[in-house]
Amino acid sequence: MMTLVALLAVTTGAWAQTGENIFQYCYDCQRSPAYPKAAASASLSGFSDPLVGYKGSGFDSGNTPAGPWKLEYMGIWSTTDKHEIDDVSNYQSLYNCTDVPVFRLYQWNATANEYQPASYGVVCCYAKVSNAVEHTALFVSQDGWGCVLTNSSHSSSMNVTFDEDLTTGLTTLMAAATPASSATPVNIVWDAAAKTGTFTQPAGNVTVSVDYYPQAAFAMSTDATPVALAPKASTSARANTDDPLVEGGTVAGIVDDEALLEEGQGTLLYHFSATQLDAAALQALTATDWDDNVPTADGLAEGTVYVYYYIKGADDLPGITPGAKFTFSDSDIQELAVTLLPEPTYNVEFAEGTDPNEWTAQPNEGVKKGQTVTVTYTGSKKVLGVKAEKKKVLVTSITLNQTGTIIRSYGDSGTLSVTSVLPEDATDKTYTWSSDDPYGVSIDQNGHWSVVGRSGFVTLRATANDGSGVSASLIITIR
Numbered sequence: 001m002m003t004l005v006a007l008l009a010v011t012t013g014a015w016a017q018t019g020e021n022i023f024q025y026c027y028d029c030q031r032s033p034a035y036p037k038a039a040a041s042a043s044l045s046g047f048s049d050p051l052v053g054y055k056g057s058g059f060d061s062g063n064t065p066a067g068p069w070k071l072e073y074m075g076i077w078s079t080t081d082k083h084e085i086d087d088v089s090n091y092q093s094l095y096n097c098t099d100v101p102v103f104r105l106y107q108w109n110a111t112a113n114e115y116q117p118a119s120y121g122v123v124c125c126y127a128k129v130s131n132a133v134e135h136t137a138l139f140v141s142q143d144g145w146g147c148v149l150t151n152s153s154h155s156s157s158m159n160v161t162f163d164e165d166l167t168t169g170l171t172t173l174m175a176a177a178t179p180a181s182s183a184t185p186v187n188i189v190w191d192a193a194a195k196t197g198t199f200t201q202p203a204g205n206v207t208v209s210v211d212y213y214p215q216a217a218f219a220m221s222t223d224a225t226p227v228a229l230a231p232k233a234s235t236s237a238r239a240n241t242d243d244p245l246v247e248g249g250t251v252a253g254i255v256d257d258e259a260l261l262e263e264g265q266g267t268l269l270y271h272f273s274a275t276q277l278d279a280a281a282l283q284a285l286t287a288t289d290w291d292d293n294v295p296t297a298d299g300l301a302e303g304t305v306y307v308y309y310y311i312k313g314a315d316d317l318p319g320i321t322p323g324a325k326f327t328f329s330d331s332d333i334q335e336l337a338v339t340l341l342p343e344p345t346y347n348v349e350f351a352e353g354t355d356p357n358e359w360t361a362q363p364n365e366g367v368k369k370g371q372t373v374t375v376t377y378t379g380s381k382k383v384l385g386v387k388a389e390k391k392k393v394l395v396t397s398i399t400l401n402q403t404g405t406i407i408r409s410y411g412d413s414g415t416l417s418v419t420s421v422l423p424e425d426a427t428d429k430t431y432t433w434s435s436d437d438p439y440g441v442s443i444d445q446n447g448h449w450s451v452v453g454r455s456g457f458v459t460l461r462a463t464a465n466d467g468s469g470v471s472a473s474l475i476i477t478i479r
Contacts, residue, residue, distance in 0.1 A: 020135060020176035023149035024067040026051040026107075051147060067108060069149055070115050071123070071137065073177040074102040085120055085142045089322065101174055105139055105149075117211075119145075123173065137173065216266035216311035216328040219250040219415060219448055229415050229448075231268070231309055233336040236424065239302040239343040240369050243429075245272060245295045246307055246336060250415050250446045254326050256319035265328045266311040270295050273306050282308065282333055297340055307336040343368055344425060349391075355379065390427070395464040397422045398431060398472040405475040408441075408451050416447040416474060418462055428466040435460050441476050453478055 027050055050067075077085065077100040085102065103123055106115035119141040137149045186206055190197040199206075220226040231249035251264035269290040295307060313328030348364040350356065358379035367373060377383060399420045408414075421429040435443045440453035443460050456478050463471040 020172055021071040021073075023069045023071075023137065024151045025149070025153060026067065026069050027148045027150065027154060028146075050153070069108070069118075070106040071139070071149070071173065071177045072104045072106060072179055073174045074104055074120070076100065077102050077122075085122060103139070103177060105141070135173075213313065213327045213329045216264075216313040216331050217252045218311070219252045219413075221415060230334065231270075231307075231336065233307070233338045235339075236420075237297045237338060237340055238424075239297055239300055239340040241297050241344065243297045245297060245305065245338045246270070246309070248415075248417055248447075249294075249309070250448045251311055253413075253448070253450075254314075254317065254319070256321055256324055256326070259320050261317070261319065261326075263314060263317055265326075266313040266330070267292055269310060269312050271308045273308070274300070276306050276335075276337075277308065300340055302340050302342050305338050305340060307338055308333055309336070310334065348373055348388075392466070393423060393425050393427045394468040395421055395423075395426045395429065395466055395470045396468070398462055398464060398470055400462060400472045400474060402474050403472070405477055407477045407479055409479060410451050410454050413448065413450040416443070416449060416460060416462070418447075418472070421464070426466065428464070430465045431462045431471075432465055433460070433462055440478055449476075451476070451478055455479065 100122055102120060104120050105118045107118045108114075109116045121139050121141040123137050123139055135151070138146065139149055140146045184202065184204075186199050186202060188197045188199040188208075218228040218230045221229055229248060229250040231246040234243065234245055234247050237243040237245055249268050251266055251268055253264050254261045269292055271285060271290050272295040290312075297305075310333045311328075311331040313330045315327055317326040318324070319326055345366040345368055348361040348367060350359050350361070358377060360376050360378075362374050362376070363371070364373075375386060375388075377386075397420075398418055399422075401417045401419050416433070418431060421431065433443045433445055433447055435441050435449070435458055437453070437456060437458045440456045441449055441451050441458040441460060443449040447462075449460055458476045458478065459473050460476065461471050461473040463469075
């Protein structure tokens with residue numbers, strides 16, 4: 001379910017492990033100034049573990065170096081594919097230039113024994129560290145994530161001196177990062193809707209390479225070992241009830257110009273089946289077979305059912321930065337096997353004051369949803385009317401995956417989830433997320449929260465929708 005971006009006819013040579021465009025380490029750190037101008041220097045500080053990968057919407061950190069990294073020069077922004085780069089306007093303003101060179105960042109994959117693409121972006125500076133020979137580049141990815149590429153391990157800080165007019169360094173970098181190729185580009189006219197492209201065959205062999213938009217992904221947890229917040233099979237769903245078959249599932253957000261867009265990278269869709277589907281059956285499903293509503297156990301018998309889900313990637317989602325748009329490929333379809341618990345049974349009772357010797361209900365115990373109950377009167381009075389009301393069972397407790405107070409800073413995010421709603425037979429087990437200060441910490445109805453303020457104490461709360469007033473909360477202290 002990938003989305004095709006471009007087809008390019010190129011032939012590349014063998015990758016080198018050394019060169020002006022090869023870097024052993026990739027770091028996230030504080031940069032002062034953030035976008036250094038020409039004839040300036042900057043201080044880089046706050047180094048942590050080197051970054052170990054790029055996932056299409058930012059870098060991953062870790063304590064094991066995952067270099068080397070490589071830059072490949074793609075051409076001038078105004079004359080080449082824009083590659084969804086949203087940082088060009090800042091670059092043009094700060095450096096007073098219009099010709100912005102576009103680069104592609106690659107990361108070495110030791111298992112595959114090759115460099116693999118990470119992201120397109122621009123290089124905001126190319127410099128020497130403390131006037132030494134070592135070269136360093138400040139790379140800003142197509143979605144605004146910045147990193148420092150260098151060849152030395154750093155744990156505290158370093159000073160960078162830039163080329164006086166930036167031109168000399170970038171000229172060197174562009175020359176080193178231009179891929180060696182003996183091929184002549186062949187123009188391909190690509191029809192995205194039809195998923196077909198055409199080109200005129202030249203006098204010679206042609207190599208067609210493919211590029212895709214990044215796949216939509218799930219948000220990551222804020223645990224010590226982050227995990228994707230994908231849907232999980234419910235362990236408490238009861239047959240023939242409104243119990244949801246899955247729990248959780250938070251699509252990753254999009255950050256543009258340091259702001260989190262309301263829209264995520266796509267829409268989470270579901271399909272469920274009483275039988276397991278193979279690849280061919282999944283491929284045969286149409287758009288109408290998928291739904292963005294969480295499937296429930298209503299009408300399903302006790303046993304195992306299968307839930308399939310994927311993220312339908314966003315198309316040309318407008319950003320905050322002028323001209324910025326975001327497009328994501330669909331994620332892969334995943335399967336969950338859900339074991340439904342036995343169907344609950346219910347009792348039928350008569351209201352106080354009703355003579356049990358004259359009124360009976362059959363059956364009156366162990367009644368299942370949908371079963372017919374017969375009410376019989378044997379008295380002598382004329383019956384004006386008979387009504388039955390479903391007895392409401394209120395929620396008595398809600399439990400969250402986090403409680404108490406946690407300390408977070410501006411820009412931090414995470415996800416709260418409800419781990420249990422009791423009692424099990426509560427009539428309405430739904431709940432609503434809320435923040436008592438959405439300008440400090442915002443939260444959506446998937447439980448995904450983001451710190452948008454600079455200081456304060458904010459309470460995030462899950463409140464039962466049945467009117468019981470029961471809730472559970474987490475306090476976030478912003479520092």
